[in-house]
Amino acid sequence: MxxxxxxxxxxxxxxxxxxxxxxxxxxxxFTAFDGxxxxxxxxxxxxxxxxxxxxxxxxxWNDRASIDVATASGEYAEAxxxxxxxxxxxxxxxxxxxxx
Numbered sequence: 001m002x003x004x005x006x007x008x009x010x011x012x013x014x015x016x017x018x019x020x021x022x023x024x025x026x027x028x029x030f031t032a033f034d035g036x037x038x039x040x041x042x043x044x045x046x047x048x049x050x051x052x053x054x055x056x057x058x059x060x061w062n063d064r065a066s067i068d069v070a071t072a073s074g075e076y077a078e079a080x081x082x083x084x085x086x087x088x089x090x091x092x093x094x095x096x097x098x099x100x
Contacts, residue, residue: 001060002060006058006059006091008054008090008092010052011086018041018055022083025082025083030070033075035061036070038060042058067095
């Protein structure tokens with residue numbers, strides 16, 4: 001299994017909009033991708049970015065090839081289009097492989 005971690009920051013006033021987009025657009029899109037077994041979003045508890053709130057998403061995938069196909073698709077771009085407008089920092093994306 002591969003874990004894809006994605007984090008950025010948004011304005012505090014955009015928290016509810018981010019949650020709504022995650023529940024109604026991002027989560028359904030990701031779970032529809034072949035090889036994606038789920039995605040969760042987390043909001044930071046600490047105010048480390050000034051007035052910004054840190055946001056992280058962790059998705060679980062069967063393999064790296066599934067991630068590559070999904071992230072190159074139009075469906076991926078469409079799912080993230082409105083969410084990206086909320087970003088106040090460039091996102092950081094990392095991939096981790098499960099240790100057997």
